[in-house]
Amino acid sequence: MARMKFLCDADRCIECNACVTACKNEHEVPWGINRRRVVTLNDGKPGERSISMACMHCTDAPCAAVCPVNCFYTTADAVVLHSKDLCIGCGYCFYACPFGAPQYPRVGNFGSRGKMDKCTFCAGGPEADGSKEEYAKYGANRLAEGKLPLCAEMCSTKSLLAGDGEIIAQIYKERVVKRGYGSGAWGWKTAYRESIAS
Amino acid sequence: MRTRLAHIRFIIGALALAFVVAVAAPAGAQDRNPDGSVNPTASAVNEEQLLNALRGGAVSGRVTIPDQKAATLIQPEGQVWRDFHEVTLRWIGLIAIIGMLILLVGFYMWRGMVMIQSGRSGRVIVRFNGFERFIHWMTATCFIILAITGLNITFGRPLFASAFGSEAFTTWSQWAKYAHNYLSFPFTIGVVVIFLMWIAGNIPNRTDVEWVKQGGGMVDPSKHPPAYRFNAGQKMMYWIVVLGGTAMAITGYIMMFPFYVTDMAGMQFSQIVHGVVGVLFVAAMLAHIYIGSIGMEGAFEAMGTGTVDENWAKEHHPLWLEEQKKGPAAGGARPMATPAE
Numbered sequence: 001m002a003r004m005k006f007l008c009d010a011d012r013c014i015e016c017n018a019c020v021t022a023c024k025n026e027h028e029v030p031w032g033i034n035r036r037r038v039v040t041l042n043d044g045k046p047g048e049r050s051i052s053m054a055c056m057h058c059t060d061a062p063c064a065a066v067c068p069v070n071c072f073y074t075t076a077d078a079v080v081l082h083s084k085d086l087c088i089g090c091g092y093c094f095y096a097c098p099f100g101a102p103q104y105p106r107v108g109n110f111g112s113r114g115k116m117d118k119c120t121f122c123a124g125g126p127e128a129d130g131s132k133e134e135y136a137k138y139g140a141n142r143l144a145e146g147k148l149p150l151c152a153e154m155c156s157t158k159s160l161l162a163g164d165g166e167i168i169a170q171i172y173k174e175r176v177v178k179r180g181y182g183s184g185a186w187g188w189k190t191a192y193r194e195s196i197a198s
Numbered sequence: 199m200r201t202r203l204a205h206i207r208f209i210i211g212a213l214a215l216a217f218v219v220a221v222a223a224p225a226g227a228q229d230r231n232p233d234g235s236v237n238p239t240a241s242a243v244n245e246e247q248l249l250n251a252l253r254g255g256a257v258s259g260r261v262t263i264p265d266q267k268a269a270t271l272i273q274p275e276g277q278v279w280r281d282f283h284e285v286t287l288r289w290i291g292l293i294a295i296i297g298m299l300i301l302l303v304g305f306y307m308w309r310g311m312v313m314i315q316s317g318r319s320g321r322v323i324v325r326f327n328g329f330e331r332f333i334h335w336m337t338a339t340c341f342i343i344l345a346i347t348g349l350n351i352t353f354g355r356p357l358f359a360s361a362f363g364s365e366a367f368t369t370w371s372q373w374a375k376y377a378h379n380y381l382s383f384p385f386t387i388g389v390v391v392i393f394l395m396w397i398a399g400n401i402p403n404r405t406d407v408e409w410v411k412q413g414g415g416m417v418d419p420s421k422h423p424p425a426y427r428f429n430a431g432q433k434m435m436y437w438i439v440v441l442g443g444t445a446m447a448i449t450g451y452i453m454m455f456p457f458y459v460t461d462m463a464g465m466q467f468s469q470i471v472h473g474v475v476g477v478l479f480v481a482a483m484l485a486h487i488y489i490g491s492i493g494m495e496g497a498f499e500a501m502g503t504g505t506v507d508e509n510w511a512k513e514h515h516p517l518w519l520e521e522q523k524k525g526p527a528a529g530g531a532r533p534m535a536t537p538a539e
Binding site for chain 1: 248354
């Protein structure tokens with residue numbers, strides 16, 4: 001089995017936000033929920049870099065560790081998923097997550113949070129693969145269809161890579177060697193405790 | 199002569215310029231690759247460098263969506279909070295609550311129930327009127343439910359999640375969360391009313407010094423230290439409820455209205471305060487419940503029927519009894535207008 005990861009090559013990202021739009025459209029994510037976003041560091045200054053960020057599907061995921069009802073689980077592909085039937089909307093995963101991935105729909109008045117929503121690596125949830133219930137709660141299950149996450153598939157500069165960690169790391173390393181520079185795989189140190197030498 | 203001087207000046211100037219260029223060259227070379235082409239990553243940083251430079255602070259940038267929380271790319275503080283929630287809080291809670299239970303069981307085995315030494319007189323005196331008892335029991339009921347549902351968030355998963363099964367545990371936790379959120383309102387009202395209605399008897403004074411010196415009568419059963427309506431121990435309990443309750447209410451409402459008044463660090467800090475004060479609060483209340491029930495003869499009825507035996511009052515609150523006997527007209531510190539039921 002593969003160990004699925006995301007890798008954003010910040011030296012290629014042009015902040016077009018196509019990944020964000022692709023994600024929203026593929027999963028019909030409601031307004032205000034952002035499973036993926038593009039963050040620009042040093043905006044307008046030398047060394048400006050944009051990074052597309054979503055759930056990194058961490059090794060030893062902090063969200064899963066702090067969840068009071070144990071609603072998270074890790075698939076055979078090392079994708080971190082959760083059950084909306086078990087989530088109680090306490091918000092703890094958002095306090096622990098290094099990447100701000102968990103999102104909550106606002107239900108009712110005040111700040112009351114509904115069931116948490118986050119990037120599923122296009123792998124749905126605990127319901128039967130490709131079922132209506134799964135789509136309604138978690139969006140499309142592309143992985144079950146043999147496809148990779150749409151955000152990375154649609155990336156026009158192929159900055160965002162998704163797939164087996166070893167393969168995408170290899171692609172990135174080859175790029176760095178060929179072009180002679182690379183500002184690293186953002187989030188890898190935090191999510192996987194490893195970095196790709198550039 | 200003049201041309202020669204100008205010539206020397208020119209040479210010196212040229213040398214100086216060459217020196218400046220030579221010194222500056224290595225710095226400029228960083229922007230260029232060895233072959234002279236531009237290096238686009240010259241001023242870009244990578245994750246590890248930036249995290250080290252920020253020393254545990256968050257990596258933030260700019261986003262084009264309305265949710266500005268999303269501008270934080272990486273927040274390492276979450277790991278610190280995770281460690282607190284998973285390890286530190288559980289240890290503080292275990293030590294405080296289990297420690298208090300051991301202490302109470304030990305104390306009960308040593309001293310047993312503190313009896314009314316002179317026996318019951320058969321005459322009773324009003325200690326808490328109906329309103330006071332209503333507020334006490336409203337707050338107490340809320341507290342017990344808040345405590346159980348609150349402890350469930352920290353200790354429920356390791357203790358019960360596998361035994362109950364995830365479905366059942368989630369159903370319980372969901373209702374527990376609703377109960378925790380909604381009962382916070384009557385609890386907060388209770389704490390405010392308790393603060394106002396008992397503040398007069400709970401200002402620390404010299405009698406308390408004497409009471410503490412005599413160990414509150416806990417060490418030597420024959421001794422009964424002086425006390426007005428509330429002794430130093432009860433005053434301590436009062437201030438734990440007032441200050442602890444206030445801290446719990448403030449941090450609780452911050453968490454109930456997430457990110458309304460504070461940022462990520464504020465939310466994490468609120469949870470830390472809420473957790474630590476919460477488990478200490480539970481430990482303190484265990485002691486309160488003990489001394490108000492099996493710990494002391496004649497104590498429960500003060501909050502039960504609202505009256506206490508005169509001999510109980512004589513032994514535990516002699517100065518208060520004197521005040522009451524003199525009556526409010528004679529200058530009692532706190533008039534008790536309520537008739538006995």
